[in-house]
Amino acid sequence: MSEILPSTIFQMPKFTSLHRFLSCFTSGILIGLQLPSLALHLSPIKSESEVIAQNNLNHPNFLVMGGGSSPCNNEIALEKNILYFQRVLQHFGYNPEDAGIFFANGNNGQTTVRYLDEQKLEQYKVPTIPSLDGSATRRNFQSWLEQSQNTNKSIFFYLTGHGGYNEKDPHNNSFDLWHRQRLTVKELATMLDRLPPQTSFVAMMAQCYSGSFANLIYQGGDPKNPIALQTRCGFFATIKELPSVGCTPEVNEADYRDYSSSFFAGLSGISRTGEKVTSADYNQDGKVSYAEAHAFAKIDDKTIDRPISTSEVWLRSKASEADIDVIFTLPFNQLLGMATPERRYVVNSLIKILNLDPGKSFGNNRINLSQDGEIKQLQQTYLIRLSMELIYIGMEQKIRNSQNRENIAILDRLINCEGGYWDRNHK
Incomplete structure (x- = not known):
């Protein structure tokens, strides 16, 4: 993660086609986009391992890795993120001592946590995380995964730290571990490949360049x-x-503004400073799913971040330029009629924040907004988040109407996984 907000990130590039300011995404090779009402489709029969994985999804083992790679980038906010995570576990009735928690240098007593005192002078202190299992190293990470194979439970993995960008292959970025170690996407996936087929894995990762994962x-x-x-x-x-x-x-945690804070506030209903937040139970089924917490964060997180999930990256990879052009010509109200409850919440909230016309398309609203004067930095971020959300809605509709059983099965699998939640009745 970064403390600096580069102004270049906020600049909206000028392209002839509206969708091209989303140049940070990859394109697929689909042709045309038909968006009638949702077509019925047959879900594939689940294997025994998939059924077990789904049943265990809401009863996970918890693994946390956090901190910087050295004292100079081991900020106190990362330690406080883990302390907040432990409070969220307690809120759901889980015992934080049962979670595998690895942070920076671990328990060796060294002063490695960087913070600013009341005079704004840089200081260092010893980590003070209860039930800390050790340092955030590759060896500890791999050892925990190997031991978890015998539990027949799913894994919820939380990473709060720093990420590295791979200029040669952004699909294979990395996150930092202690002693300047790193773990790439491919290395982590290879470790996960060795787990039993019924072991589902949910990640919540709040580092720079994290979407690669x-x-x-x-x-x-x-x-x-x-x-x-x-x-x-x-x-x-x-x-x-x-x-x-x-x-x-x-x-001062009251000043923290980041995706991690917003996600767990949405999931638990309690902010990191202890206040109740508006419920993220958008489908009103009595529980808050990961996907709903993610939607909550897209509105609550007032930063330059562009939160994204696995299903969203997958949907975006299936979208061609022609698909996006069509989606951006459809009125918001038409797309909202196709959206899931959590996506409706995000789109409606952003329409209200940006004071857009729900009867018009994204393209027409974008033109009108530009004519009103200079678009502020946070407005630009909200516009990009809105455009991303519209693409997900349109592409999910197209996939479901495609009668491509393989793609529909992949999409359903991702959405079912993202629809998991922490069960308060887990005991």
Whole structure:
């Protein structure tokens, strides 16, 4: 994550076609887009391992990796993120001592956590995370995964730290571990490939360039490979090409604004400072899914981040330029009629924030907004988030109408995984 918000990230590039300011995404090779009402489709019969994985999805083992790679980038906000995560576990009735928690240098007593004192002077302190299992190293990570194979439970993995950008292959970015170690997408996916087929894996990763880890859904983490045997999905602070925000040495949590804070506030209903937040149960089924917490964060997170999930990256990869052009000509109200409850919440909220006309298309609203004067930085971020959401809605509709059973099965698998939740009745 980054403490600095580069002004260049906010600049809306000028292209002849509206969709091209989303240049940080990849394109697929689909032709045309037909968007009638949702077509009925037959879901494939689930294998025994998929049924077990779905049943265990809401009763996970918890694994947390956090901190920087050295004291100079091991900010106190990363430590406080884990403390908040432990409070969220307690809120759901889980015992934080049962979670595998690995942070920076671990328990060796060294002063490695960087913070600013009341005089804004840089200081260092010893990590003070209860039930800390050790340092955030590759060895500890791999050892925990190997031990979890015998539990027959799903895994919820939370990463709060720093990420690295791979200029040669952004599909294979990395996250930092202690002693300047790194773990790439492909390395992590290869570790997960060794898990039993019934072991589902849900990731929540809040580091720079984290969207690259959406490729964990593929065998070996390579988008050219088939989908992995295990059910996997994840939620990421931003797309694979951009840094994220939230790593700060400031100690006042009331000032923290980041995807991680918003996601867990949406999931639990309690902010990191202890206040109740508006319920994210958008489908009103009595529980908040990961996907709903993700939707909550898209509105609550008032930063430059572009939160994204595995299904969203997959849907975007299926969209051609022609598809996006069509989607951007459809009135908001028409697209909202196709959307799931959590997507309707995001789109309606952004329409209201940006003061857009729901009866017009994204393209027409974008032109009118430009004519009103200079678009502010946060407005630009909201516009991009809105355009992303519209593409997901349109492409899900197209996939479901395609009668391509393989693509529909992949989409259903990802959405079912992202629809998991923490069960309060887990005991």
